[in-house]
Amino acid sequence: MIFQFVYLYMNPFGHDISVIKGISFLAIMGVILMAFMSLFKPWMLSVNIVDNKISQVTEFVGEIVIDINLLDFDLSTYDHLGLKLVTTEGNTLILHDHLFKKSDLLRLVEYIQLTRN
Secondary structure (H helix, E strand, C coil), rough: CHHHHHHHHCCCCCHHHHHHHHHHHHHHHHHHHHHHHHHHHHHHHHHEEEEEEEECCCCCEHHHHHHEHCCCCCCCCEEEEEEEEECCCCCCCEEECCCCHHHHHHHHHHHHHHHHC
């Protein structure tokens, strides 16, 4: 949207109506796509535990994997924002409370506590 406004007000070559319509169409489609992505974001994210490894699949189909045995339990915390996992190497994985169910995060915390003991 910002590009569209910059183009309309800063274009030194004049305005062709077909170019304005094309840019407007692309801007509207981009906004609609971003809205759909934000609506379905909670269903695109997942956290799994397999073989003492916590893996999170991101909305861009990437995967973050943290080994539970390498967690720094002093720096890893669970608070009102969610679960923050920090490894001994300094890598961080933050599982926000507004993206994941609180019961799932508590189950993950419980599993980590069991493996810690």
